[in-house]
Amino acid sequence: MFDGLQKRLGSVFDRLRGRGALSAADVDEGLAEIRTALIDADVALPVVKDFIAAVREKAVGEDVIRSVTPGQQVVKIVYDTLVETLGVESEGLSLGAPPAPILMVGLQGSGKTTTSAKLALLLQTKEKKRVLMASLDVNRPAAMEQLKVLGEQTNTPTLPIILGQRPTDIARRALAAARVGGYDVLILDTAGRQHVDEALMAEVAEIKRLTNPHETILVADSLTGQDAVNIAKSFNERVQISGIILTRSDGDQRGGAALSMRSVTGAPIKFLGTGEKLDALEAFHPARVAGRILDMGDVVSLVEKAVENVDREKAEAIAKKMKKGELDFNDLADQLSQMRKMGGMQGLLAMLPGVGKVKDQLAAAGLDDRVLKRQEAIIGSMTKQERLKPDLINGQRRKRIAAGAGVDVADVNKILKMQRQMSDVMKKMGKGGRAMQGMMGGMNPSMLGGMGGGLPPGFRK
Template sequence: MAFEGLSEKLQETFKNLRGKGVVTEKDIDAAMREVRLALLEADVNFKVVKQFVADVKEKALGADVMKSLTPGQQVVKIVKDQLVDMMGGTNSKLTYSPSGFTVYMLVGLQGTGKTTTCGKLASWLKQNGKKPMLCACDVYRPAAIDQLEVVGKAVNTPVFTMRDEKDPVKIAKAAMDDAERKGLNVLIVDTAGRLQIDEALMEELVNLKKAIKPHEILLVVDALTGQDAVNIATGFNDRLGVDGIIMTKMDGDSRGGAALSAKAVTGKPIKFMGVGEKYDALEPFHPDRIASRILGMGDMMSLIEQAESTYTQEEAERLERKFRKNQFDLNDFLEQMSQVNKLGGVGKILDMMPGLSAADRKNIDTGRGAKELENYKAVILSMTKEERADPKILNASRRKRIAAGSGQSVSTINKLIKSYDEMRAMMKKMNDPKALRRNKLFRGLM
């Protein structure tokens, strides 16, 4: 999970501070020491951390905060606001050419996931009403053209290639003509990368930029490389002038320092983040939502947006009633787990839920994939109506019978019941009056 380590440390730091009726300068100093260490351990740029802590401390020691009725909550709000500012303030949206035809040029080092990101971006653009084409301008890497064609087929997007041409400028110009002739309105140019920034790479990209005049140059960087990603972004921007960053592999980066530092160091916003291998796993980067996730305030807006693309209105209303009443059986559980997988898995949803601490998330099994879902389905379908409605009656003999009928082990049945009980406990915790009041206060501070 992105920012997992940082989130856990910051939530623990502010746990006691939130409930204090009086906050002293000593309390602020102690909290800021922990915040500084947490940010450095998350691989955030040292200069960025120094400025961040100084800004938070200055605002936290202000008279309005120290004399307020909820000083601890006010300090948390200041930290959240500063995190948002550090990451760019607001979501930097992808822009389109006013002429109606838009060219995006994707650049980056080799191995950052640039070609796959071309497909993800095409998929996102199609969902937003655009008609994209991919263009293969990597004429050096073996099988680069073949890879882009595979990507294009996977996202049902045409790919322009000129296998015998070695000049990227000629390829890109021909692709622009072909796309416009076919009535398409976006061209995504996949450029060549290197294992490191070198003069030949930059010269080629500069020439390509001059020739096709892209509406935006998007730099693809690997979040797992930490501050190296920020340094690479600085190098590309100094020479080429990029308009935005796409941070890949965010789902595998538990620290998140690159994402937190990129805007402050380079001055260029992160526009998208890759959060999985599937072609729909590209999300617009919202600094305010990310800050809320880090501090355990949840990200209900992103969850709602994703749910709207997965659920019908009727399904959403029925799910809401089940969650509110905390009344659902194993049939409902199976149905919801299927929908959960469509939304990206349990871990991703818990990441967006307010009121759940990092410790709460660790106590919930998040490793339920498609294969496990099929095993659970076999188990549930082997139960009687009474057993599905009330799993508490599943004694040892019943579980042995279900195991034999479903072809699954008793341990799988036990794991299913454990997962079901965890979900019930999670919903009960979320519907607890104290948690609801706390979440309401958080939303007021957000």
């Protein structure tokens, strides 16, 4: 997300930082480029105007222009203004006394039903809430069945289907079932339409009046850009939404919807849908998102993902083996699996500072999630003995492994070389002392050759 905007802003800031002193004209020139970048990213024009005006007011002053690092000061001002535009603080769900109804609204195709299941899973796993889901969509064929299937996949109870009932009748029945069943949260998946119309709004408004939800969440497709913002505005005017979930944010290269939503509607973005899997729903943190846009990274989210996905006992066992230089392919397979759970190579790289500047080089070097799949396929093609004792893998075995994984022998050679180099480096680290100097000399970016032929030169600096 925000790849295009990140690249454009990065080039502007590089030029500003490269100048020893800045004049008001220099700042205005940079702001003109930032304005164009924001418009190209599909940010709402009123939001762009307010953003540029706020940055200029703070940036064109004696304290900034005459400071030791004026370029860096401007970057800091842009960062602070981005955070303000996105919403300052992360805002979670306001649940209150159980059963807390959450009304999910939006257009057809926005991912509302799947997002309802994602939210249920998140509330159950992270908040330890008992959740009941109910589909109020009597218009779309198999909508109720879809929610039922998703409920089974997420281990979330769903309201039994009774054909012929009106949405308001289903809502009443769902409220009663949630109270009797002792549920903490009731997620109500309303019907969508191809476009905003009076019938849709009247139905949603009536359901809201009847259920008095603690949260009214608009589910909007991030890829639709300004259309998503206009839809949010329409829903907010009629039913007063309390929050927004942007779906398909992982495929949104521009990010205009995310940057516009809070300013246009006054409602905060609460979550981002980051993939097709049912656990691909992330809390929206304005400061962290601003950091990603400006290529400052998001180390806090990276640590959180590690805590959630890394098996501590396995990690400690592997660490002990690493100190002895005994890293085998079972260990490497575990590491690759955990990396995939944490968002894959692209997801992890996006959270590291400065990666935006070498993103094209990384792509050219083949460093993407296909590398992980290829490596896992190679390891999966090995026998148990080969995974435990890599030294057994001779020329004939390499050919067999390559054929089984559908890759070239050269790919097998790369991962074998990577495993050897990682084992050697970790063994030197375990010895400590002077060995650290040898380790630093022995560390070569080409040890990631198995991950795509080595890192690009810009990433090694």
